[in-house]
Amino acid sequence: MRKTLIFLLPLLALTGCSSSSTWGWYVINPMTPSGWVNVKFLISGMGDTILISVIAAAISIGLGLIVALPGLAKSRGWRMVNRIYVEFIRSIPLLPMLFWVFFGLPIIFREMGMNVPIDPFWGAIITLALSDSAFTAEIYRAGIQSIAKGQTEAAQTIGLNYLQTMRYVILPQAIRRILPPLANQFIYIVKMSAFASVIGMQELTRRANELVVSEYRPLEIYTLLILEYLVLVLIISAGVRWLERRMGSDERG
Amino acid sequence: MPGTAQPKPETAPVTAIELAGVNKWYGTFHVLKNINLSVRAGEKVVICGPSGSGKSTVVRCINRLEEHQKGIIRVDGIELTNDPQSVAAIRSEVGMVFQQFNLFPHLTVLENLTLGPIKARGISKSEAEAKAMHYLERVHIPDQARKRPSQLSGGQQQRVAIARSLCMEPKVLLFDEPTSALDPEMISEVLDVMAELAQEGMTMVVVTHEMGFARKVADQMVFMDAGEIVEQGPPEEFFGSPRSPRCQKFLSQILQH
Numbered sequence: 001m002r003k004t005l006i007f008l009l010p011l012l013a014l015t016g017c018s019s020s021s022t023w024g025w026y027v028i029n030p031m032t033p034s035g036w037v038n039v040k041f042l043i044s045g046m047g048d049t050i051l052i053s054v055i056a057a058a059i060s061i062g063l064g065l066i067v068a069l070p071g072l073a074k075s076r077g078w079r080m081v082n083r084i085y086v087e088f089i090r091s092i093p094l095l096p097m098l099f100w101v102f103f104g105l106p107i108i109f110r111e112m113g114m115n116v117p118i119d120p121f122w123g124a125i126i127t128l129a130l131s132d133s134a135f136t137a138e139i140y141r142a143g144i145q146s147i148a149k150g151q152t153e154a155a156q157t158i159g160l161n162y163l164q165t166m167r168y169v170i171l172p173q174a175i176r177r178i179l180p181p182l183a184n185q186f187i188y189i190v191k192m193s194a195f196a197s198v199i200g201m202q203e204l205t206r207r208a209n210e211l212v213v214s215e216y217r218p219l220e221i222y223t224l225l226i227l228e229y230l231v232l233v234l235i236i237s238a239g240v241r242w243l244e245r246r247m248g249s250d251e252r253g
Numbered sequence: 254m255p256g257t258a259q260p261k262p263e264t265a266p267v268t269a270i271e272l273a274g275v276n277k278w279y280g281t282f283h284v285l286k287n288i289n290l291s292v293r294a295g296e297k298v299v300i301c302g303p304s305g306s307g308k309s310t311v312v313r314c315i316n317r318l319e320e321h322q323k324g325i326i327r328v329d330g331i332e333l334t335n336d337p338q339s340v341a342a343i344r345s346e347v348g349m350v351f352q353q354f355n356l357f358p359h360l361t362v363l364e365n366l367t368l369g370p371i372k373a374r375g376i377s378k379s380e381a382e383a384k385a386m387h388y389l390e391r392v393h394i395p396d397q398a399r400k401r402p403s404q405l406s407g408g409q410q411q412r413v414a415i416a417r418s419l420c421m422e423p424k425v426l427l428f429d430e431p432t433s434a435l436d437p438e439m440i441s442e443v444l445d446v447m448a449e450l451a452q453e454g455m456t457m458v459v460v461t462h463e464m465g466f467a468r469k470v471a472d473q474m475v476f477m478d479a480g481e482i483v484e485q486g487p488p489e490e491f492f493g494s495p496r497s498p499r500c501q502k503f504l505s506q507i508l509q510h
Contacts, residue, residue, distance in 0.1 A: 153318050154355035154414075158369030158421055159345050168368060172359045 027217045028224050038211060042224055045207040049232070052121065052203060053190045056128035060189070061182065063129060064136025069166075071141045082137070089134035094195050098127045102199045124196035124203075128189050135185055143178035144170055176247040183240040187233050194229075204228055268327075269294045269425055269456045270315060275324035277310060284310050285321065286481040292473075294424070297457045299467040299488075302477035303503060308460045311477070312427045315458070316347045329424055345373075348418030352430040354410045356402035362389070362413050363398040366420045374421070381420070388416040392446050408439030412446055419450075426450065428459040464508060468492060476500045 028042070029035035071082030102123035109116040118126070147170050155165040197206035208225040212218050270292040277285040284307050292298050300308045313319040315326060317333060317340045326333040328343045357365050366385035370376050376384075389395045392412040394405075402410050411431055418426060428447065432440045444466045451457060451470045461467065467474060467488060474491035476484040476499075484491065484500040495501045 148353075148355075150351060150353050150355035151357065154349075154351065154357070154417075156318065157316060157344060157347070157349040158417065159341070159373030160369065161341075161373075164372050168372060169357055173357075 023220075024217045025220050027211075027215050027220050038215070038221075039224070041211060042204070042207050042221070043228065045202060045204040046228065046232070048121070048201060049190065049193050049203040052124050052128065052193045052196060052201070053186065056125045056132065056193070057186050057189050059125065059129035060132040060136050060185070063133040065140050067133060067137035068140035068144065071137065072144055082141075086134045086137055089130060092131065094127065094131055094192050095198070097131055098123065098195055098199060101127045101130075120196060120199045120201040123199055124193065124201050127195075128192060131192070132185060132189055135188075136182060139178055139181045139185065140174075143174040143181075146177055147173050179247055180240060180244045183236070183243055187236050187240075190232055190236065191229065267293055269296070269329060270458065271325070271327040272311070272315075273325045273327075275311075275314065275321050275326060277307075277314065277319065277321045277323075284480050285314070286479075288324070288482060290475065290482065290485075292425075292456060292458060294456055295454050296472045297451050297459070297470050298473045298475060299471040300458065300460045300475045300477060301462060301464070301467065301503070301507075302483075305479075306477040307480040308475075308477045309429050312349075312429050312458055312460055315425075315427060316344050316349055318349075345421070346424045347427060348421055348423035348425070349427045350411070350414050350418055350429065350431045352433050354402070354407075354414045354434070356410055356414055356417070358402055361399055361401055362394075362405070365402065365413060366417050369417070369421050385416070385420055388419045389413075391419070391449075392416045393442075406439060407435045408442045411435065411439075411443045415443075415446055415450075425456045425458065428457065428461065430460050430462075432461065432463060462507060464492075464504075476503065478503070 026032060026035055028039050030039045067082060067085050070078035071086070073079055102118060102120070105123075105126075106116065106118050109118075151169055151173065152165055155169040160168065193203060194205040196203055197209060200206070204225060208221050212221050215221065268291055270290070272288050272290040275285055275288040276283070288307075288311060290298070290311070300311065302308050310319055314321045315328065315333075321333075329346050331339060331342050331346075333339055333343050356362075357368070360368065363382060363385055366388065367378065367381035370381040370384060371378055386395055386398065389398055392415055394409055394412055394416075397405055397409060397413070402413065405413065415426075415431075431447070432443050435443065440463070444463060447457070447459070448466065448470055457470075459467075459471075471488045474484075474486060474488050475482055476491070476495075476497075478499050484495060484497050491500075492504065495504055
């Protein structure tokens with residue numbers, strides 16, 4: 001305990017200096033009425049952070065599979081489609097992609113004669129899903145390739161076509177290897193959803209930024225913000241581990 | 254019937270499988286050299302030869318698990334081409350049993366057997382299950398229907414694999430070294446089932462080193478070496494007086510023990 005304190009002391013001293021001359025934890029003290037209002041304001045962004053992440057992850061899981069399948073094809077042309085998509089999307093940093101989707105995509109739609117407004121909510125979801133899909137595609141590809149070739153051959157000899165072979169033979173087996181890394185990818189999405197704050201999405205990070213502007217207490221408020229993400233990610237991690245245990249135990253059965 | 258590429262001839266052809274001048278290359282490596290083989294309906298052909306001789310490749314070409322580059326393969330009068338319909342039509346006539354069984358580990362034995370009939374043939378679940386139980390009885394393991402493949406012994410798994418191909422009611426059964434992955438004490442239970450099938454008149458092409466089985470069951474023996482058919486004939490002749498030195502050497506090595 002003392003060791004920990006000695007370790008933390010310089011850190012606290014340093015951070016204490018940076019924001020203002022004194023500690024100001026009262027701004028997020030839930031025991032005081034004004035502190036409680038602030039804490040409630042910060043936590044209220046949780047809903048949108050979770051919603052954006054869940055919808056983006058769901059889209060990415062579907063899109064990733066669609067992108068992965070041509071990557072497993074025999075024809076070089078199809079494999080090329082997969083490679084180009086994965087390499088291209090994977091190389092775009094999230095923030096520029098977010099700007100492109102939020103500010104640029106509506107212009108493309110307008111030029112095409114469609115009136116599709118992109119609000120911060122969907123802008124964030126599209127960006128996160130696109131960016132993540134390159135990674136989920138690679139996870140699918142590795143998972144499917146790990147299933148022995150004999151399984152596909154056996155499925156072919158009993159007359160199953162490509163989609164049936166995938167649906168009934170390969171994916172049910174591959175999913176046990178795919179799900180844990182896929183769930184892991186979800187943590188990445190949750191963290192990256194913080195970028196949605198810059199296009200005005202009222203999620204966790206945006207709320208913290210706004211409160212900092214009015215309260216001038218960056219250390220205290222961003223500390224709470226980090227703790228909020230920590231709790232969220234710890235909960236997901238526990239879920240992932242539970243999933244891994246369940247999947248693992250089924251492996252031989 | 255959908256999926257049939259060509260109209261079938263009026264009378265069933267006497268020739269079940271025909272390979273004429275079949276050649277195959279892996280890159281520059283010539284795996285199959287001018288293979289000519291004709292299998293009559295009901296006939297049992299055993300292919301043997303040293304490893305790497307191309308015997309598995311021949312069998313795998315017949316149902317398009319491997320593609321041949323030259324020559325003609327016909328099954329039940331249907332020519333095997335790049336047309337997916339001809340591939341589907343031929344696969345529906347040809348069953349295959351693999352060295353590694355290739356059962357679906359996530360499904361029960363019964364589900365392994367009914368998957369093809371239900372999804373590929375579109376028959377009802379109850380009908381498929383009745384058929385599956387019928388064939389499980391034929392391979393002598395009806396009591397294992399609800400188990401997963403991993404709970405069975407190797408010999409039982411291979412018998413399930415045989416039953417799985419029988420459920421598709423093929424005209425021809427291909428066996429690719431069906432007993433090579435088995436422990437010695439389990440080989441005979443699989444060979445017995447195969448011999449019973451042979452007796453019932455199934456057309457079979459078997460790649461195997463089990464010469465006792467071959468002697469008992471085969472109508473025609475084929476010896477392959479380095480991608481070509483070196484010797485071919487009825488078992489009495491084949492085992493009694495092999496002509497080529499390569500075949501003599503192979504047989505003396507394999508029959509020593």
